[in-house]
Amino acid sequence: MRTITLIGAIKEALAEEMRRDEDVFLVGQDVRGGIFPHTKGLIEEFGEERILDTPISESGMYGTAMGAAQEGMRPIVDFMFGGFSYVTFSECSVSTGQYHFLHGSQRSLPVVMTAGVGTGQRLANDHAMSIHGTFAHHPGIKVAMPSTPYDAKGLFKAAIRDNNPVMIPWHMGIMMLKGEVPEEDYMVPLGVADVKRQGSDVTVLANSVQLQNALKVADKLDGEISVEIIDPRSFVPFDMETLLTSLEKTNRLVVVDEDWESGGFASTISARVMEQGFDLLDAPVTRVCMPNMPVPGGYMEEYVAPNPDKIEAAIRNVCA
Amino acid sequence: MSLTKEQKLTLFTNLVRADLYDKMMYRRMMQGKLIGFYHPIEGGVAPGVGACTFLNKDDNLNPHHRGHGMAHMISKGIDVRTFLAEHTGKETGCCKGRSAFHFSYPDHKVYQMSGFIGHNFAPCVGWGYAAKRRAQGQVVMNCSGDGSYGQGRAHEAMLMAQNWKLPIIFFCENNGMSIFSTAKEMHPTENISSLAQGFGMPAVVVDGQDVFAVAEVALAAIADARKGKGPVFIECKTERFTEHDIGTPDLAGWEDRTPAQHEDMRKREPVNLATERVLADKTLTQARIDAIREAALKEIEEVEAFADASEIARPSEEELLANVFAP
Ligand SMILES: Cc1ncc(C[n+]2csc(CCOP(=O)(O)OP(=O)(O)O)c2C)c(N)n1
Ligand SMILES: [Mg+2]
Numbered sequence: 001m002r003t004i005t006l007i008g009a010i011k012e013a014l015a016e017e018m019r020r021d022e023d024v025f026l027v028g029q030d031v032r033g034g035i036f037p038h039t040k041g042l043i044e045e046f047g048e049e050r051i052l053d054t055p056i057s058e059s060g061m062y063g064t065a066m067g068a069a070q071e072g073m074r075p076i077v078d079f080m081f082g083g084f085s086y087v088t089f090s091e092c093s094v095s096t097g098q099y100h101f102l103h104g105s106q107r108s109l110p111v112v113m114t115a116g117v118g119t120g121q122r123l124a125n126d127h128a129m130s131i132h133g134t135f136a137h138h139p140g141i142k143v144a145m146p147s148t149p150y151d152a153k154g155l156f157k158a159a160i161r162d163n164n165p166v167m168i169p170w171h172m173g174i175m176m177l178k179g180e181v182p183e184e185d186y187m188v189p190l191g192v193a194d195v196k197r198q199g200s201d202v203t204v205l206a207n208s209v210q211l212q213n214a215l216k217v218a219d220k221l222d223g224e225i226s227v228e229i230i231d232p233r234s235f236v237p238f239d240m241e242t243l244l245t246s247l248e249k250t251n252r253l254v255v256v257d258e259d260w261e262s263g264g265f266a267s268t269i270s271a272r273v274m275e276q277g278f279d280l281l282d283a284p285v286t287r288v289c290m291p292n293m294p295v296p297g298g299y300m301e302e303y304v305a306p307n308p309d310k311i312e313a314a315i316r317n318v319c320a
Numbered sequence: 321m322s323l324t325k326e327q328k329l330t331l332f333t334n335l336v337r338a339d340l341y342d343k344m345m346y347r348r349m350m351q352g353k354l355i356g357f358y359h360p361i362e363g364g365v366a367p368g369v370g371a372c373t374f375l376n377k378d379d380n381l382n383p384h385h386r387g388h389g390m391a392h393m394i395s396k397g398i399d400v401r402t403f404l405a406e407h408t409g410k411e412t413g414c415c416k417g418r419s420a421f422h423f424s425y426p427d428h429k430v431y432q433m434s435g436f437i438g439h440n441f442a443p444c445v446g447w448g449y450a451a452k453r454r455a456q457g458q459v460v461m462n463c464s465g466d467g468s469y470g471q472g473r474a475h476e477a478m479l480m481a482q483n484w485k486l487p488i489i490f491f492c493e494n495n496g497m498s499i500f501s502t503a504k505e506m507h508p509t510e511n512i513s514s515l516a517q518g519f520g521m522p523a524v525v526v527d528g529q530d531v532f533a534v535a536e537v538a539l540a541a542i543a544d545a546r547k548g549k550g551p552v553f554i555e556c557k558t559e560r561f562t563e564h565d566i567g568t569p570d571l572a573g574w575e576d577r578t579p580a581q582h583e584d585m586r587k588r589e590p591v592n593l594a595t596e597r598v599l600a601d602k603t604l605t606q607a608r609i610d611a612i613r614e615a616a617l618k619e620i621e622e623v624e625a626f627a628d629a630s631e632i633a634r635p636s637e638e639e640l641l642a643n644v645f646a647p
Pocket of ligand 1: 359386464465497498499542560620
């Protein structure tokens with residue numbers, strides 16, 4: 001099978017969905033020129049009516065998508081960097097999440113939001129923070145994040161066809177990661193985790209770039225500790241069943257998440273495992289997260305953010 | 321554009337209805353027969369009626385929150401029985417009793433009432449975008465108060481509407497007040513509509529106590545927007561006779577609004593003004609006016625009876641959880 005990059009897979013999903021459905025369109029800033037590669041060149045095929053650049057007006061930009069979705073269209077809004085979604089947070093999170101429920105399930109809001117996130121570029125907090133946990137905190141929004149090119153294409157397609165708002169950030173650290181991606185149409189359903197590697201001593205739940213880090217660590221520990229690796233792929237809905245099934249075998253859990261330790265998604269998962277799988281555990285759940293400081297820029301990012309060394313230490317600790 | 325006799329009759333009827341609906345809401349709040357809060361629109365009913373009476377069903381409307389949008393919605397032809405049921409927490413409410421005052425009538429393109437002031441502005445760009453792409457002459461009537469124009473999103477929406485020449489009417493109901501704060505203090509120019517100038521958008525200021533004047537201006541703006549001439553700003557100078565919402569003191573800044581102030585603004589009560597006009601130009605006789613009032617009271621009685629006869633919505637937690645996401 002051919003291999004393409006993760007960002008190339010996102011572009012392919014956008015283009016195929018726009019070809020399939022006239023109501024799908026893209027709104028963002030500098031997306032016509034392709035500020036990130038997944039939007040570059042779309043203007044040539046789809047024109048200015050469907051590839052929209054707005055002023056630096058995040059509320060108006062998100063509102064274009066939100067209002068059009070209320071009108072029955074299927075917009076994709078690109079925030080460029082994840083932190084920029086906070087500029088219109090009351091719209092893209094609070095109002096969006098409550099829309100279907102509060103208005104008596106009369107209308108759904110099929111908006112897809114995306115943005116580049118994460119460490120690795122040395123850009124510091126507002127350009128490097130994780131946003132999936134914050135969006136997952138607000139009910140009514142589905143949240144997913146790909147860790148391979150295959151999942152990127154499939155998750156974006158599933159998100160665009162979903163009738164609910166979906167936030168699907170992609171991590172800049174694996175933007176150029178290459179992998180096998182079928183040319184045909186397929187979807188990766190939201191809410192289905194993927195066991196990326198079989199193992200028997202410990203389960204590592206890791207997403208996006210940290211999933212890739214965890215895979216490297218597991219290879220390194222091969223023969224010493226048998227590591228099972230699960231990629232949640234979506235945070236909302238979350239596939240608890242796959243995680244609990246894995247814990248029946250391994251009885252140990254490390255959750256790796258680049259979001260902050262405090263109030264992040266890793267905390268939610270630890271609590272749920274306590275509630276639903278306490279008897280399966282032979283050791284306390286361990287988390288590897290961003291320490292509770294603004295994400296630093298510069299070189300210190302490398303040793304502050306979750307990384308292979310920290311993941312390895314956590315695995316050894318939980319298995320000791 | 322001068323109004324036909326038929327148009328004046330419709331406007332007058334809607335004005336009387338809107339005013340009586342407001343009085344009903346006020347009474348019910350005092351009686352404890354309304355949930356949440358109520359922001360009376362007494363003294364400020366004419367703008368909504370003038371803006372919405374001649375909209376088509378497939379035009380988008382953001383009703384102003386004051387009077388919780390009823391002046392606007394009844395003028396657009398929406399059956400508000402399910403609105404009152406919603407506002408009383410009933411199963412038959414337009415949002416199944418889940419929303420308090422966050423009503424929505426998507427079939428009439430009233431997509432949301434937001435609890436965040438100014439949160440009409442972002443989605444209105446999307447409604448305008450959809451209208452322009454479909455090119456069927458649909459317009460967006462985007463009504464909100466003077467206070468809402470303090471929000472950056474208002475400025476963003478005006479900027480983008482003008483960039484893209486979207487069929488949006490920025491309809492500002494300027495009652496000079498935002499809770500306790502006055503527009504005089506909170507806005508640096510006499511007219512909120514001066515903002516439009518910065519975006520190269522045409523703007524008009526109209527006497528918001530005169531429902532016929534408002535309707536003339538609105539009709540012209542709607543016609544222009546339908547033709548694809550882009551956005552327009554309409555500012556209605558109106559009044560808020562009551563406190564901001566029932567139970568809140570009636571202050572300007574931190575001091576009571578004075579009896580003299582009240583007496584002054586009440587000189588121009590919109591229903592009285594309209595009544596004088598329709599009698600003077602012989603659009604209506606006193607007998608017809610009385611009949612319009614009677615019919616409105618009867619309509620409202622039925623709306624109340626519907627809400628009161630409905631059961632309180634108490635769905636199970638499981639059922640609610642099953643409705644967080646759409647299928
Ligand atoms: C984002 C936000 N900030 C503040 C409020 C509180 N609030 C409710 S109504 C209101 C005043 C609105 O004034 P205006 O837009 O002029 O409308 P009016 O009530 O005068 O008709 C305020 C400040 C709110 N609901 N939402
Ligand atoms: Mg006001």
